[in-house]
Amino acid sequence: MPDNSNKFSASSDVRIPAWINEAYFKRLLKREFREFRRILNLSIIPATPPGETYTSLLMRIVIDIELKDGFSQQKSYIVKTMLDDAQGNGGFVNTLNIFPKEKMMYETIIPNLEQLYEEAGLSVKFAPKCHHAEDIKGRICLVQEDLQTKKYRNINRLKGFDMAHMHRVLEKLAEFHAAGAVWRQRKGPFPDDFQRIYLPANYQKSKSYQARLQSYKTAIASWGLADHEQYVSRIPTADQFVQSYASCFNNNPQEFKVLNHGDFWSSNIMLSYTQTGDINQVRFVDFQLCKWGSPAQDLWELIICSARHSIRIQYFDYFIRIYHTHLVRCLKILKYSERIPMLRELHMSMIKYGFWGYFTTFTHLVFILLPPDTEASLVKLTQPGEEGDRFRSKVYTNPLYVRSALSIFPFLLRRGILDF
Template identity: 70%
Template sequence: MPDNSTKFNPSIQLDIPKWINAKYFERILHKENVNFHKILKLTPIPATPPGENYTSIMMRIIMDIELKDGYTQQKSYIVKTMLDDDKGGTLINALNLFPKEKLMYERILPQLEQIYHELGKKVRFAPQCHWIEEKSSRITIVLEDLNTKKFRNINRLKGFDMPHMKRVLEKLAEFHAASVMWHEKYGAFPDEFQRYYLPANYQKSKSYQTRVQSYKTAMATWGLEDCEKYIERIPNAEQFVNAAMGCFNSDPNEFKVLNHGDFWSSNIMLNYTSSGDVNQIRFVDFQLCKWGSPAQDLWELIICSVVSNLRICEFDHFIRVYHTHLLKCLKILNYMKPLPKLYELHTSMLKYGYWGYSTTFTHLVLILLPSDKDASLLKLIQPGEEGDKFRHKAYTNPLYVRAVLDILPFLQRRGILDFQ
């Protein structure tokens, strides 16, 4: 069942763009319901707790509306829009995240679902998209509020237990299989799904060097056996970049899928049966989708979103669960090429083990940090005293230390820390 300990104060300060008002939503409501008359009340609140969203403004818009027959009802939407430049938008928007997500909701996600629908299988991967607007270089996406259908996130600080992981892995396999068939039907995914973005001159980036320095200082406090051995293996900027670029392989014979690209618990929403079992699953946040080995999504899910005592001991089991369901879905969808073998998937997890390290070094740090209104991606990478203080807090967070004491030896045993 979902854990309610992640609830937060909805009255926390949120900078609401001035254009988020009743007039904006009247167009959407008229489009949806011919009986719509007027909005009686509109209340915007944060859609995510502090420290859970770094790349956009996310709002839940709750409205009391009146219909032409005099009846009233409540409507709720999730609105996702771009950060202003002075809130980190310059860096984030340069990553081309919103144009990619716009394309996913407008075209690709409906087509992925249609691939199953044509075979009589009712499959949904994402919330319904009600409205997409691109205006003055700003993209805004208005989505179904899954909370109204009792979808929830689990507590990101705890992670998925085994029953949850089995269902999530099966849903991921279902999504990946559809993407394989999309590629067969429509050809290559657009260029933006095949590129990996790193800032210019990343090898000389002070932000990366600053993070590594803070990280190594924190490592000495973790109680890690043979600590110096691990400190020496933390990649410098050039090694990090080379490893990242090595994850993009144009080999036409390699099995590839459309990775979600940001596949962790807060982007996975679930609802439950009356007995407490997982019922339906939806994915959200399609800004980082990439065509490549499924190893990327698998590494991120297992590293970032599994309860700590299962992450390593059940690692190989998780890969088998995913593989078994992937083959089942590919057969249902009449995939005609050779099916990927389990050993090939394990080989791919080793080959693209960079995702395991980079996720541990970057994403897991923020995921395991308790909700903090001052947390930000910019603060994690900024040089100077304020950045050092935040990094020390994040890198010595007991939840993170507990996780990394298992993960780094595991990566070392599999040769994944051999960046030299």
């Protein structure tokens, strides 16, 4: 089932920058179509998911063009650019340097990763084609192919991936990780931006974290967990939260590391299907949070946030095996010359970096399992006070979230991951 909360919807609330106009796209179309004559019509559809937070301005641009032979054609592009500093979280987001990182991913790194497979005689694609990327006085803009025109779509985030989807996505992730590891071996370390950790200043004194903590503990007591006090007592303090997050990144040269996608859940994974309904191709989007580190980061987020509830915990170890089997295959194909990690080492790293399991449950899953809600916002989730308390109570006791938490928390407890 496609995700009904389609992120592309017309809205009068979004300010479209004046520079996104016919003149801007005329240059691109002249490069792409030798027979281009003129633009007949240009429509801009903002991506404004009701109540969902975002770090970018995302638009679908649909253009009717006339060719020199008199025939007309329609082209569709996805344009991603930075928020104004004054718009939403724009000022804060733009200091995180995520746009230069994504521009580098589309322009340089992803083509290089795909080239590794091409040299091995395989055609492997990870992302939509980037037609144009520019940085004008610090304003970064990406113009990408519109995967929807090739019948790619997202699954319904509220339902999650079934076993067939998990199998394909895990194998695709293994291909991506293997290529990153081999690229690092051949070319040296990834740029600093891919290894930097962003932690908010004075997190220990953060009123927003304390507000979330209190609301979360109150909600846990209402979920129906057997002996809920042991879970409430294990929820990390701000100090434990920061220390655990930081410990997920280390420079141990003996550990197998990869280039993680960093935001690896169903809305950033697009799939196409055959006429019989089988999965055909898989593509990833949104490469702003890529990070060099243990593959446990992407694996935890995928399984916790996007595996269907009925299989998430029951097949957890099996998912790691699917990934590992294909990872080994890909590393050998790409002639990785260092020691290939064993399956048991990967299982051990999932426990060592198990904080990602708690982190994604506490942060991302809350929003992912929230049905479309025009009132939902990250600001409300984090703001102290009555309005914030009401919203947090709503999301933390959302029946879909509670159902997941009732199986995830005992699983984390059994593996010692909640022993902060």
